[in-house]
Amino acid sequence: MSISFNGLGSGLAVSDIVDALVNSEQAPAEARLNTKEASLTTDISAVGALKSALEKVQTSMEALGDSDKYQQRSTSGTDDFISISADEDAQPGSYNVKVDALAQAHKLSSSAFTSDEAIGAGVITIGSGDNSFSTVLSATNTLEDLRDQINNGPFTGNDSNDSVVATIVTSDLGQHLVLTSKETGEENAIKITVQDSDGNNTDTGGLSRLAYDVTDADPLNHTTNLTEVNAAQNAQITIDGTLVVSSSTNEFSNVIDGVDITAKKLHDAADSGDISDISVTENNNNIKSGLSGFIASYNELLELSNTLGASGEDGVGVMAGDSLLRGVMSKLRDTITNSVNVEGNSLSLSQLGVTTDRYGVLSLDSDTLSDQINADVGSVQQFFVGSNDDDGGFAQSFDELMSFYTDSDGIIQNRIDSKTNQLDDLDDQRESLTSKMESLSSRLYAQYNAMDLLVASLNNTSSYVQAQLENMPGVVRQSN
Structure with a gap:
């Protein structure tokens, strides 16, 4: 531990001098560390926001890659007498059902x-x-x-x-x-x-x-x-007034292609006007809702990209000129314009009603999409899902592209991890700087204290010599 005798011998403000010298060394170094930390933190935040937006786009496209969600069937007809369900094998149509007997x-x-x-x-x-x-x-x-x-x-x-x-x-x-x-x-x-x-x-x-x-x-x-x-009794229903069907249970599985019927209550003579009516319609709402969700998430990503990469009079974005941002957006634009071979014909998002304005913003022409679905919903499904003979359709290739950036070991996470490691290194540099400044402070105090003691010693010697000279014979003192 060093002891400071500030100004005892020299009259100098030793503490102020040492603090000023230490600060002149420390301040620029801390400023460099703070600037670097702010840059790293900003980059991590920006790249993290980009990753989240990409994951949202990726998730929205995943729904369009699920074959189970295509060509679903909507049914109506469940009432007090029957309940019904249908799968994609059910063909659109209508039927009436009369419950003649319940299983017993x-x-x-x-x-x-x-x-x-x-x-x-x-x-x-x-x-x-x-x-x-x-x-x-x-x-x-x-x-x-x-x-x-x-x-x-x-x-x-x-x-x-x-x-x-x-x-x-x-x-x-x-x-x-x-x-x-x-x-x-x-x-x-x-x-x-x-x-x-x-x-x-x-x-x-x-x-x-x-x-x-x-x-x-x-x-x-x-x-x-x-x-x-x-009595042991089978259930019995009559379809369309002529087709009689029996079952050992109250469930009639696939008696109409893709339609299961469960009998719940007898139609008796009083219910002749309440014969159950079944209607099966094709439901492809997943395509429009899926594309709408994809377009919304893509446009949000585009807006974020424009903000992060801005470079102009209104300001500069935190990722302006960044090759990562330019690369992922360029690949995305190329991908959404790609065509997929469907049974010998090419099909693209633009043919499904997805349009792009001059700023890159996507929108959906519902009429074009509906026309394509009505004309050949199977081709639309194959565009997104693929067939059994290949590795998948548009949705899978899109997912593979996104995964390159968004996976836990993807390019974006690797960048985040690298920047985080650099932040950890800054903490070590701060500790090193603190130790270095403490050492400098101790050394300066030791030097200035030694100087102060020397000056004090010289002053004492000067005073002694002056006193001896004044007391020598023949020395005339000046009067006041």
Whole structure:
């Protein structure tokens, strides 16, 4: 630590002199660092704004490269009786639909049993649709035991119950076993056969009291020891008054190309004037909305570019003359004028109604676009999306161009990272400058303090010599 004796010997303002000398060294260096920092910060901000604008343009074009958004179908006709949906395979048109029947699950109910009554020993086999399972009952099993075995097993062999739910309903007469198929439709009707321990598998005694089998074509061979509560029933609709369609569920998939219909409610005689009307129209709104979004984002980018690259009487932009800005805007202008080969013919954005004024601003001629869509929407889709035989259409090539600039390892981010590293270097230079100025200050204080002490010593010597001379014999002092 240096100690300053400001002016004790020399009378000089040592602190002021040292501060002035240090500041004369420090101020220009700090000014250079501040200027460099401002330049780097401004560049990072400008290039970051450019990247954001480019990403917005890139995103707007991505929507036009999604093939799933083309030739969609808009449908109308969902009402109290039906609901509908359609995909791109649906052809524009109109139809009327009448719901004749709703799908119904098969339900059977047994006669009454007491809670502790043995229902009979043997094997009972239950089938519904493609599923069939068997379970074994002992002479002491009750209706509740059978219900539990139907729902949870055990079953014989590798059987499993995927098709029937068993419940017990208790009436004034006793307990009734109720079986309901899990799936609707005639093909899921329940069939119950037994191997009764008494040897008679179809009578109304023992386990055969639960037999139900109406699969034989001859009604005389039917076994109906259970009561049918709800018949297994298919849904049925009539299209355009003549075309009858059945389904095991209430869903009719693709009965009209690309159109799915779900029946919800019967049309009865009172609803004859309310037959459901279905209308399918083609929806290509994504093209116009996509192009409009692209044009808006491009024009915003163009305005930003003009501001950043301005050079004239009104001022100079922060990226005036910058090769990055000139390069990306030049490539963009070239790209949006490019043509794409579509089935042997060239197609471009200008042919789709995208026009450019003398300042480069884009606009959309909706009539031209509509004419092109109506004439051949497939070609428009292929222009943007490409076909299965190539690497993609306009949207993909545009995305590849933008990615060169906007990717996390793209040219713009590399520039931002480089400038950020330079900012970090400035921090190191500031610390170095501070250390250097502290060293200079200490050295100057040491030099000036040494000078001050020397001057003080010389002054003391001068005073001593003067006093000795004055006290020598023969020396006459001057009177005041």
